[in-house]
Amino acid sequence: MKGVVFTEFLEMVESRFSADMVDDIIEDAGIKSGGAYTAVGSYPFAEMVALVTALSQRSGLEPQALIYAFGHYLFGRFALLYPYSIQGCSCAFMVLSNIEKHIHQEVQKLYPDAQLPHIEVLSSDERCLSLLYSSPRCLAPLASGLIQGALDHFGEQGRIVAEPLNDDGSKVRFVVELV
Incomplete structure (x- = not known):
């Protein structure tokens, strides 16, 4: 890590x-x-x-609550430390949709040996975004905190539902719905 x-x-x-x-x-x-x-x-x-x-x-x-809080904190820090990663994004969905294609590619340039989670956009419209999180580190609460951090950063209100797709938590579907 x-x-x-x-x-x-x-x-x-x-x-x-x-x-x-x-x-x-x-x-x-x-x-x-x-x-x-x-x-x-x-x-x-x-x-x-x-x-x-x-x-x-x-x-x-609880450890999960601490990991979630860290994810929320981390989004704000990354936005401050790496502003180019959210440059041109006007909402949380834009940032979240660009994680794999843009943000993780930039991270790999800075840290070639970084082992990043895989974030796939399953579906997206103006009000709802569905993401597939995959990582052997099973840090879905961190991802959930990052998602909430993105919503807060852009002043958006949303509901985040995390649906584990396996027993160990290495695959989780997130549904983010703006309210």
Whole structure:
């Protein structure tokens, strides 16, 4: 997993909880890196799992809720750090429809070894967008948070329904309906 995801996660923890919480979860997680991440480095996904688990134990919040909150936070950060990724998009559906064709291609240019989820547009109209999320990392709550972050960024109200298509959560259909 790319280091930028780790650095942004720790920044979210610091902004939402405290710098002490960051230190505490790094210690609790017992991770090999010791929490020293660079944005361009690559780190084991297991370290992210350990950090989220430690944050869940300390905060009392469910891991899935923390992952969702991180996804929401991450959209705002990516929009700020990589404004070209949403340039020319006037609504959340435009951004979400361009993830695979544009955004992930740009990410691969910056981070050639990045292992990204696959996001396929199943159907789209003015009010409803259906996406297929596929990833062996099973981070559908992160994707859901990113979707909500996109809606919020563009000042749109929507309902997001996540429908797991298998038992392990590696394939999920998202239906986003504007309200």
